[in-house]
Amino acid sequence: MDISKATPEAALTLIEKELGFKDYLKKQGNEGNKMDKGSDDLARLKVSARQHNTIHSFLQHVDHMIAKQEEQRQQPASSDAVQLMTIHRSKGLEFNTVYILGAVEGSMPHDYALEAWRDGDDQPLEEERRLMYVAMTRAEEHLAVSVPMMYRGKRAQRSRFVREMSRRTAPLNRTEVKNR
Structure with a gap:
């Protein structure tokens, strides 16, 4: 298939499947990577790609959206905004x-980190633990x-990081854990 003549969606599908991009993303274990659930960035990109007939028009759209995001980032945030x-x-x-939000096994830590841990590699799990620490320490x-x-x-299992927090006593006077 000549990718330059393909529709944007077909081109993304080719990149995803034939060039191994989906497997690459899974191996990276990127934050929020839920390829199998259809809620990842690539799936959203493909939805957007369906609106365009040519790769050129799709890439123009992507450039426009990136420029809008940059413009929004440069505007000062309201101090009372969420x-x-x-x-x-x-x-x-x-x-x-x-x-x-959503501190459950499979999300924090991510499935990728848990799978690596079960295979004897602690590094991804420790990176997830560090990320949880980063998130917690943003609170003043x-x-x-x-x-x-x-x-x-399925019934959710509380994240091991939350369970570890619950076992500690010192800094928890400013922490709430809510089951929803």
């Missing part, structure tokens, strides 16, 4: 109140951690 962000984006920032006064009752259609 900001939704990934843990990675929160590095170096501090907030009066921080909510960590209040930290709330939510644990949903269900995750991926």
Whole structure:
């Protein structure tokens, strides 16, 4: 298939399957990587690609969206606004109140880290633990951690990191853990 003549969606599918991009992403264990659940960046990109007939028009659209994001980032945030962000984006920032959502096994730590740990590699799990620490330490006064009752259609298991927090006593006077 000549990728330059393909529709944008077909080109992305080719890159995903034939060139091994999906496998590459899974091996990277990137934050939020839920390829099999259809909620990842690549799936959203393919949805957007369906709106365009040519790769050229799709790439123009992508460039436009990136420029809009950069423009929004440069605008000062309102001090009383709620900001939704990934843990990675929160590095170096501090907030009066921080909510960590969905602290369950399979999400925090991510399935990739758990699989590596079961195979004898502790490094991905320790990286996830460090990320949880980063998220928690963004809170200056209040930290709330939510644990949903269900995750991926099954009863959720509280993250091992939350269980570890619950066993400690010192800094928890400003932390709430909520089951939802």
